Amino acid sequence: MEKRMMEGRQITNEDWICSSIDYNRWFMENGTLPSGNIxxxxxxxxxxxxxxxxxxxxxxxxxxxxx
Incomplete structure (x- = not known):
C-alpha cells in the first residue's frame, strides 16, 4: 500500500501514508459494524x-x- 501511494499517487507525506495504512488495517481487522459487515x-x-x-x-x- 505504501509503495502504491508513493509511486502511483506521488504521496510523500509520511503522516498521511501511516494514517492510510492504519485506516486500511482497521478495516481488515474489524470487518463488522453495528449496521452489518464491511x-x-x-x-x-x-x-x-x-x-x-x-x-x-x-x-x-x-x-x-x-x-
Whole structure:
C-alpha cells in the first residue's frame, strides 16, 4: 500500500501514508459494524484487471444486475 501511494499517487507525506495504512488495517481487522459487515478485498497482489473484475462482480451482486 505504501509503495502504491508513493509511486502511483506521488504521496510523500509520511503522516498521511501511516494514517492510510492504519485506516486500511482497521478495516481488515474489524470487518463488522453495528449496521452489518464491511466487504473487503485484499488487492495487494492483484492486477488492475483482477480488481476491476471483482468490483464489477461485487456491484452487480449487491444490486442484482445481470450482464
Amino acid at each position: 466487504d473487503t478485498f485484499d488487492i495487494t497482489k492483484k492486477t488492475v484487471s483482477e480488481v476491476a473484475e471483482y468490483v464489477d462482480w461485487w456491484v452487480r451482486d449487491k444490486v442484482k444486475l445481470t450482464k
